[in-house]
Amino acid sequence: MKMIRNLFFFFIIIVFVSCSHNLAPQGHYQNSAVVADGNANEWEMPLRFANKDYTLSYNITNDKKNIYIVVVSKDDEMEKRILRSGITIFFDPKGENNRKISLTYPERKSNNVTSLPRNGRPIIADTSNTKHAMVLKSDTYGVRGFYELQDGQFSIKDKRSKIQLGLKTSVDSGLVYEAVIPVNYVLENGLTDKVLKKNFSIGIVVHANAIDANRRMGNNNGNNSGVRPRISIGGGFGGFGYGGIGMGVGMGGGIRRRNNTDPNNMQPEEIMWYQFRFTTSAN
DSSP, rough: OHHHHHHHHHHHHHHHHHHHTOOOOOOOOOOOOOOOOGGGOOOOOOOOOOOOSSSSSSEEEEEEEEEEEEEEEHHHHHHHHHHHEEEEEEEEEESSOOOOOEEEEEEOOOOEEEEEESOOEEEOSSSSOOOOHHHOOOOEEEEEEESOSSEEETTTTTTTOOOOEOOOOOEETTEEEEEEEEEHSSSSTOOOOHTTOOOEEEEEEEOOOHHHHHHTTTSSSTTTOOOOOOOOOSSSSSTTTTTSSOOOTTTTOOOOOOOTTTTTTOOOEOOOOOEEBBOOOOO
């Protein structure tokens, strides 16, 4: 009987340890609220995470009311790619990599076909010649799957939405993206005790280059559904998410840099997932 009892307790310990290993690290608490104005001076530098090529860095924090996200790039090619092709942030309350809840900002910029060369292939002209001009055109965002907010497109100044967004580019700071998302928009009942014990995932997707995608797909209005992306997973269990240093590389073999000598060598979408547990106080 004693042996059976000991085996039972041993089994309970094994189950407990196994479950514990599946818990993501606790996130970082935001002690002072961030104003989404495109200035990164409210964030501790360097930011906690970075992509494989270190052309982009980011951080994600929360307090009891909001989730705060900052993305910074000082790489000229990455800055233009973000402004032309856009970023989508995904929120998964199940702690996986689902894309049912999303915020897209900045949105993809449209391209115009200006002329046809001798070979009959369209030349696509970027109508926004400077990064500053593209920032000015980034005045709307799209949402899907949020609680208390209808799916669709909103102006960044629309008072119907409590999402706050900021985007700014400068010589010193590069491109700075900031987002403030109410917790109640992604968790129906807020930060309950049950939620605090579960994993939550946020995915940051920099979309495939808009101009090159149109060229490769024959200028089909930016529809790149036929492109098979290569995927890099960072943060959380796959990379430096535990240590708070940067991003790791997971499935898909990482991110390749574009060969600038070939205009048709499109950069695929770049995906960075961060898996964590919400915290309600500073660690």
